[in-house]
Amino acid sequence: MNASLAGAGLAALLALFASRTAAAVDYLELTDFRLIDGTGAAEHPVQRLIARDGVIVMIDSSGQAPTPEATATWTRIGLDGAWVMPGLIDTHVHVARFPDAHRQAERILQRAVKAGITGVRDLGGDARALAEIERAGGRGELIVPHMVFSAMLGGPDIFKQGPTAELATGRAPGQAAWAHVVTEQSDLRQIIAEAKGSGATNAKVYGDLSPELATRLIHEATRQGMLSTAHGTVFPARPGDLVEAGIGSLAHAPYLVWEAVDEVPGDYRMRTKGPWKTVAPDHPRLLALYRRMAERGVTLDATLYVYKAMQSYPGVPKMDWTETAFDWGARATRLAREAGVRVTTGTDWFEPRDDFELPHTHEELALLVEAAGFTPMQAIMAATQNGAIALGRGKSHGTLEVGKVADLVVLDADPLADIHNTTRIRFTVRAGQIVQPQ
Numbered sequence: 300m301n302a303s304l305a306g307a308g309l310a311a312l313l314a315l316f317a318s319r320t321a322a323a324v325d326y327l328e329l330t331d332f333r334l335i336d337g338t339g340a341a342e343h344p345v346q347r348l349i350a351r352d353g354v355i356v357m358i359d360s361s362g363q364a365p366t367p368e369a370t371a372t373w374t375r376i377g378l379d380g381a382w383v384m385p386g387l388i389d390t391h392v393h394v395a396r397f398p399d400a401h402r403q404a405e406r407i408l409q410r411a412v413k414a415g416i417t418g419v420r421d422l423g424g425d426a427r428a429l430a431e432i433e434r435a436g437g438r439g440e441l442i443v444p445h446m447v448f449s450a451m452l453g454g455p456d457i458f459k460q461g462p463t464a465e466l467a468t469g470r471a472p473g474q475a476a477w478a479h480v481v482t483e484q485s486d487l488r489q490i491i492a493e494a495k496g497s498g499a500t501n502a503k504v505y506g507d508l509s510p511e512l513a514t515r516l517i518h519e520a521t522r523q524g525m526l527s528t529a530h531g532t533v534f535p536a537r538p539g540d541l542v543e544a545g546i547g548s549l550a551h552a553p554y555l556v557w558e559a560v561d562e563v564p565g566d567y568r569m570r571t572k573g574p575w576k577t578v579a580p581d582h583p584r585l586l587a588l589y590r591r592m593a594e595r596g597v598t599l600d601a602t603l604y605v606y607k608a609m610q611s612y613p614g615v616p617k618m619d620w621t622e623t624a625f626d627w628g629a630r631a632t633r634l635a636r637e638a639g640v641r642v643t644t645g646t647d648w649f650e651p652r653d654d655f656e657l658p659h660t661h662e663e664l665a666l667l668v669e670a671a672g673f674t675p676m677q678a679i680m681a682a683t684q685n686g687a688i689a690l691g692r693g694k695s696h697g698t699l700e701v702g703k704v705a706d707l708v709v710l711d712a713d714p715l716a717d718i719h720n721t722t723r724i725r726f727t728v729r730a731g732q733i734v735q736p737q
């Protein structure tokens with residue numbers, strides 16, 4: 300190659316690096332709004348909130364007004380008394396288990412941000428797609444919610460049918476790092492190490508595991524620094540076994556019912572056959588379970604929405620058990636909150652069905668109020684502060700305070716007056732970047 304051409308190429312490359320490193324600092328200033336900060340503090344008026352490169356540096360007298368660099372860009376938006384709350388976090392999504400996982404997940408997640416969802420925990424999907432979308436988000440190529448995603452781990456039968464088969468197309472069932480069979484003979488150290496290698500940071504302890512095996516799996520995941528989540532019961536391991544083993548989060552309030560059953564069957568398909576008609580949610584063993592969950596900081600991902608949706612969704616055959624499971628789950632969720640358990644908002648049916656629907660997280664919030672007796676403030680905390688804690692990000696996300704990531708929603712109506720007003724979105728801010736609803 301000609302030396303001067305090579306030199307020109309090098310100069311261009313250096314210029315590119317220089318422009319990257321000298322990228323302007325972005326400031327966002329929001330003025331004149333009512334703040335619901337996600338901590339449970341009363342709503343209050345705010346004159347000024349400033350974020351620097353996506354992190355809140357000032358809210359009125361808290362923090363300090365920065366002196367902008369010469370190259371900085373500064374965006375100031377007057378909100379004329381609108382309501383501002385933290386972005387919503389959905390703790391139970393499956394956005395990447397369709398045959399074309401990557402394209403679908405990208406579309407669902409980009410739309411979710413427009414609808415005020417700034418964080419999600421995916422509890423079983425194609426980690427290849429999710430890892431790539433997360434990287435693209437980190438590089439600023441896409442605006443997507445911050446994400447925790449999972450490796451799905453459980454007994455052999457769960458990989459033989461249903462949606463679990465779509466988690467790892469092209470691989471033998473149950474043999475992908477992010478969707479792996481676990482048996483008594485498994486090398487758990489290796490399985491968890493490989494799961495982490497897929498980019499997953501959460502171990503989804505799924506089904507058909509004895510209390511002893513579930514405990515060993517949770518211990519190994521925790522030892523290697525993963526979060527852990529399980530269904531309320533993983534058959535035959537019951538909720539209390541999982542809580543004592545150190546599980547981080549239990550999903551699906553109705554499945555807690557098995558705590559009060561003497562003999563739990565060993566087949567995870569029994570989850571649709573819970574004894575909701577004979578075991579009350581305030582059974583002494585359940586009250587003891589809620590107390591223990593609160594003591595050990597185990598979050599409850601109630602997922603009321605999915606049981607409601609299965610009762611009446613067009614195109615979905617009505618299943619008799621869902622109505623009983625929903626009523627029981629709503630009462631259990633209320634009792635758990637009263638016992639001090641941090642409840643989160645997971646839907647397990649996140650994606651909108653058409654171009655007009657919002658992600659169902661908003662409906663889960665409304666169900667917490669209307670079916671589980673939460674105040675709107677308690678429901679908002681479930682969807683913000685508690686969600687961030689469940690994702691292991693309570694220090695950086697979930698509330699609007701100095702030092703936290705500027706993930707927020709601007710609303711045209713008061714969500715404390717009517718929880719359905721979380722859908723009245725003027726715009727979303729994801730890590731300091733403005734995202735319009737359409």
Ligand SMILES: [Zn+2]
Binds near residue numbers: 391393422647
């Ligand atoms: Zn799920």
